[in-house]
Amino acid sequence: MLNEKREFYLALSIQHLNFERRMNLKLRIWRQRDANSKGALVDYEVKVNPHMSFLEMLDELNETLQQKGQEPVAFDHDCREGICGSCNLFINGRPHGPMQTTTCQLHMRHFHEGETVVIEPWRAKAFPIVKDLIVDRSAFDRIVQAGGYISVNTGSARDANEIPIPKIIADEAFNSAACIACGACVAACKNASAMLFVGAQISKLALLPQGKAERKATGRENGGSDGCGGFWSLLQYRGLLG
Amino acid sequence: MKFDSKILEGPLAEKWTKHKFTQKLVNPANKRKYDIIVVGTGLAGASAAASLAELGYNVKAFTYHDSPRRAHSIAAQGGINAAKNYQNDGDSVYRLFYDTIKGGDYRAREGNVYRLAEVSVDIIDQCVAQGVPFAREYGGLLANRSFGGAQVSRTFYARGQTGQQLLLGAYSALSRQVANGKVKMYTRTEVMDIVMVDGKARGIVTRNLITGKVESHAGHAVLLCTGGYGNVFYLSTNALNCNASATWRAHKKGALFANPCFTQIHPTCIPVSGEYQSKLTLMSESLRNDGRVWVPKKAGDKRKPEDIPEAERDYFLERRYPSFGNLVPRDVASRNAKYVCDEGRGVGESGLAVYLDFADAIKRDGMNTISAKYGNLFDMYAMITGEDPYKTPMRIYPAVHYTMGGLWVDYNLMTTVPGLYAMGEANFSDHGANRLGASALMQGLADGYFVIPYTIGDYLATMPADKITVDRPEFKEAETGVVNLVKRLLSINGQKTPGQIHKELGKIMWDYCGMSRSAEGLKSAREKVRALKEEFWRNVKVVGTGDELNLSLEKASRVADFLELGELMIVDALNRNESCGGHFREEYQTEDGEALRDDANYAYVAAWEYKGPNQDAELHKEELIFENVKLTQRSYK
Numbered sequence: 092m093l094n095e096k097r098e099f100y101l102a103l104s105i106q107h108l109n110f111e112r113r114m115n116l117k118l119r120i121w122r123q124r125d126a127n128s129k130g131a132l133v134d135y136e137v138k139v140n141p142h143m144s145f146l147e148m149l150d151e152l153n154e155t156l157q158q159k160g161q162e163p164v165a166f167d168h169d170c171r172e173g174i175c176g177s178c179n180l181f182i183n184g185r186p187h188g189p190m191q192t193t194t195c196q197l198h199m200r201h202f203h204e205g206e207t208v209v210i211e212p213w214r215a216k217a218f219p220i221v222k223d224l225i226v227d228r229s230a231f232d233r234i235v236q237a238g239g240y241i242s243v244n245t246g247s248a249r250d251a252n253e254i255p256i257p258k259i260i261a262d263e264a265f266n267s268a269a270c271i272a273c274g275a276c277v278a279a280c281k282n283a284s285a286m287l288f289v290g291a292q293i294s295k296l297a298l299l300p301q302g303k304a305e306r307k308a309t310g311r312e313n314g315g316s317d318g319c320g321g322f323w324s325l326l327q328y329r330g331l332l333g
Numbered sequence: 334m335k336f337d338s339k340i341l342e343g344p345l346a347e348k349w350t351k352h353k354f355t356q357k358l359v360n361p362a363n364k365r366k367y368d369i370i371v372v373g374t375g376l377a378g379a380s381a382a383a384s385l386a387e388l389g390y391n392v393k394a395f396t397y398h399d400s401p402r403r404a405h406s407i408a409a410q411g412g413i414n415a416a417k418n419y420q421n422d423g424d425s426v427y428r429l430f431y432d433t434i435k436g437g438d439y440r441a442r443e444g445n446v447y448r449l450a451e452v453s454v455d456i457i458d459q460c461v462a463q464g465v466p467f468a469r470e471y472g473g474l475l476a477n478r479s480f481g482g483a484q485v486s487r488t489f490y491a492r493g494q495t496g497q498q499l500l501l502g503a504y505s506a507l508s509r510q511v512a513n514g515k516v517k518m519y520t521r522t523e524v525m526d527i528v529m530v531d532g533k534a535r536g537i538v539t540r541n542l543i544t545g546k547v548e549s550h551a552g553h554a555v556l557l558c559t560g561g562y563g564n565v566f567y568l569s570t571n572a573l574n575c576n577a578s579a580t581w582r583a584h585k586k587g588a589l590f591a592n593p594c595f596t597q598i599h600p601t602c603i604p605v606s607g608e609y610q611s612k613l614t615l616m617s618e619s620l621r622n623d624g625r626v627w628v629p630k631k632a633g634d635k636r637k638p639e640d641i642p643e644a645e646r647d648y649f650l651e652r653r654y655p656s657f658g659n660l661v662p663r664d665v666a667s668r669n670a671k672y673v674c675d676e677g678r679g680v681g682e683s684g685l686a687v688y689l690d691f692a693d694a695i696k697r698d699g700m701n702t703i704s705a706k707y708g709n710l711f712d713m714y715a716m717i718t719g720e721d722p723y724k725t726p727m728r729i730y731p732a733v734h735y736t737m738g739g740l741w742v743d744y745n746l747m748t749t750v751p752g753l754y755a756m757g758e759a760n761f762s763d764h765g766a767n768r769l770g771a772s773a774l775m776q777g778l779a780d781g782y783f784v785i786p787y788t789i790g791d792y793l794a795t796m797p798a799d800k801i802t803v804d805r806p807e808f809k810e811a812e813t814g815v816v817n818l819v820k821r822l823l824s825i826n827g828q829k830t831p832g833q834i835h836k837e838l839g840k841i842m843w844d845y846c847g848m849s850r851s852a853e854g855l856k857s858a859r860e861k862v863r864a865l866k867e868e869f870w871r872n873v874k875v876v877g878t879g880d881e882l883n884l885s886l887e888k889a890s891r892v893a894d895f896l897e898l899g900e901l902m903i904v905d906a907l908n909r910n911e912s913c914g915g916h917f918r919e920e921y922q923t924e925d926g927e928a929l930r931d932d933a934n935y936a937y938v939a940a941w942e943y944k945g946p947n948q949d950a951e952l953h954k955e956e957l958i959f960e961n962v963k964l965t966q967r968s969y970k
Contacts, residue, residue, distance in 0.1 A: 124881075142606050150611055150832075154830055157885055158830060160874070162877050163876070169573055170403075171573060172614055173713065198716070198719075200719065222543070222882045229400065231400065232401075235504070235505065241505070243459075245383070245459060245506070246455070248461065249458065250458055251417070251457045251458045251462075255474055256469055256473050262469075265466040268464075268498060269492075269494060295464065299464050299466070
């Protein structure tokens with residue numbers, strides 16, 4: 092899987108290595124003043140270097156806009172390493188664009204001269220628009236608060252090696268735990284469902300032995316934010332609990 | 334200026350135990366009467382907020398992100414150190430202490446560093462109990478790897494995403510307390526000022542980043558867990574929103590700023606590719622376990638790496654440091670990369686890069702083993718550069734990564750302002766002049782899980798639990814200050830964007846206060862930064878208004894502080910007439926180009942006091958006392 096993915100990136104990048112240093116693109120970007128205003132797609136023209144990242148392309152556009160006294164396009168971003176989960180652009184009809192990566196790891200070499208690139212915010216009722224391309228993803232926090240944790244106070248843990256966990260299980264749990272909570276799964280789903288996000292949280296907890304003691308505990312009545320159901324009821328539902 | 338590290342006399346191994354016993358306690362029924370403000374929700378902030386709420390305190394936690402889980406701790410790759418000695422390879426609390434003191438080039442307090450090593454073992458237990466999926470052996474027990482500056486394997490890791498997993502552990506603990514109603518979480522809220530009442534930190538002024546609303550929050554103590562100031566350099570491995578405003582504004586309220594010139598340049602980053610570059614991407618130091626660093630022996634050799642025969646390659650770290658080889662500490666590895674590039678032997682288009690080669694490791698262990706260890710890092714490299722590190726060596730170059738300096742704190746993590754604490758990268762306390770790999774996560778969590786819960790009670794027990802309201806004049810005055818700052822920034826309407834000025838500042842700092850510094854260069858840099866600061870307040874262009882989400886305004890407010898902090902970094906670098914750790918002064922080096930410390934004159938913490946706008950900061954010295962380790966020239970040969 093890893094190798095396939097890498098070959099895929101390389102094939103695509105090599106195709107574009109011989110590009111001119113600059114290519115012309117048309118951008119159609121969703122602009123919306125605030126949550127209550129009406130938004131619209133606005134056209135911009137940019138010349139970009141194919142080695143730039145997608146967000147660096149937007150940085151350059153924003154610098155130009157500010158120099159002209161216009162407001163920059165608001166978008167969420169932070170680490171630019173594909174791990175914080177902040178960046179979330181809907182590019183040409185796909186979350187994070189064509190490369191199955193985070194927006195910050197998308198590079199302009201994957202676009203071609205003269206292309207029109209449509210940039211929209213995540214489209215899901217659970218993620219209301221805050222401004223331009225920024226949406227409110229606090230629903231994810233509420234889901235975790237509904238029970239996505241193991242109840243262990245600081246200081247009460249026993250020695251780490253007293254809980255042996257088979258490597259295969261630990262690796263599998265890691266795969267689920269690696270979710271960055273960007274919200275692309277919700278944006279991609281026709282029903283804007285958070286099941287993939289919730290599923291990732293659940294399968295990590297269900298695989299590991301640590302939270303076992305509280306799985307059948309009742310009283311997690313505070314669950315159920317955004318229609319996702321409480322954590323442990325979901326565990327039951329998915330047959331992950333004995 | 335009152336200045337006491339509060340470290341008890343007595344044997345090193347007993348200091349923390351004794352200290353904890355001397356701390357006053359707040360009884361469980363009284364804890365709920367105290368409100369604690371936590372700024373920042375990275376490893377230090379989230380772990381502190383959760384642990385204090387578990388104890389019964391009321392916590393208000395603040396982040397400028399949309400969720401506490403986005404803090405930049407999440408990007409830490411390699412691992413977290415702990416003296417578990419699970420590998421039976423000779424590790425101990427004392428050895429971790431020793432390695433950290435030595436790695437920091439003897440510019441950290443013995444007592445603090447020993448405590449860090451001591452609680453490191455509890456951190457691993459805590460994280461595993463929370464469900465952090467650390468790497469494991471087939472027997473189901475925890476796996477370890479080695480890291481720079483150590484000869485034992487004591488680093489716990491979760492593939493190349495250790496920071497993410499540790500932060501999610503702390504975030505889950507925090508989420509539990511939010512659900513319990515013990516933590517009130519404020520997202521997309523930036524701290525603009527610290528409010529002092531009767532000489533104590535009693536609250537903060539914030540700006541809501543969506544609505545622009547300026548408001549105050551009162552409490553009994555304020556914890557700054559706001560990270561480091563690497564973004565002074567513009568290009569760094571920090572996230573783009575990382576900034577120094579909370580710590581800098583605390584500094585202006587009386588908190589001393591310690592060792593600002595101690596910045597860490599990480600040796601293994603993806604090299605700069607163009608002017609448009611917005612940040613630098615780190616490749617985990619763990620890669621140096623298996624990758625071999627080299628450049629061509631001949632200057633200007635432009636052949637492809639695979640066409641350069643073995644005999645014409647210079648594995649310069651293995652050659653100069655046979656016993657540590659590619660695993661020398663970060664400062665040493667970075668400086669040596671700079672040397673070979675200065676000699677014209679750098680590789681890649683810019684000549685500002687060295688190779689990190691996995692060919693031998695792949696031959697020895699097979700592609701699958703290497704892919705299991707570093708797969709995600711190799712993918713990331715391929716995605717960014719368009720080159721395949723399985724087939725051709727990576728190109729790497731040093732980049733600003735971490736700041737060892739920060740707000741001065743005593744053993745209780747309190748700054749010189751009563752009731753104001755600094756934790757994690759925001760303080761200066763444990764890493765001396767150079768931080769070892771996998772120690773930042775350790776320190777952030779040590780501060781939050783295992784230090785502040787013990788030390789904050791000692792302070793709170795001395796003050797009445799009466800709440801104060803934000804109607805007091807101190808809060809109103811601070812709010813007015815923030816509103817005026819916003820107005821002032823918006824009214825300048827000059828020619829340069831905050832981003833342009835930031836970039837110019839970064840270039841000055843990198844050229845003169847980066848990997849290698851000289852008195853002459855630093856003096857001219859100080860003039861340049863002052864001129865740039867003057868230009869900022871005359872010529873910055875901030876678009877939009879104050880009562881909306883305004884990225885231009887946020888940036889300007891942070892750059893204003895970077896400019897002032899940048900100058901203090903230069904002043905500190907100029908004051909320190911020695912080379913140590915990440916601070917390398919060209920005038921002070923041994924014959925073979927190693928850092929030359931001056932223990933007789935500079936074995937102190939330089940803590941700077943703010944004296945007012947355009948006034949020189951005043952230097953205070955905390956002498957470092959070494960009772961257990963012998964100061965020697967660090968040798969990794």
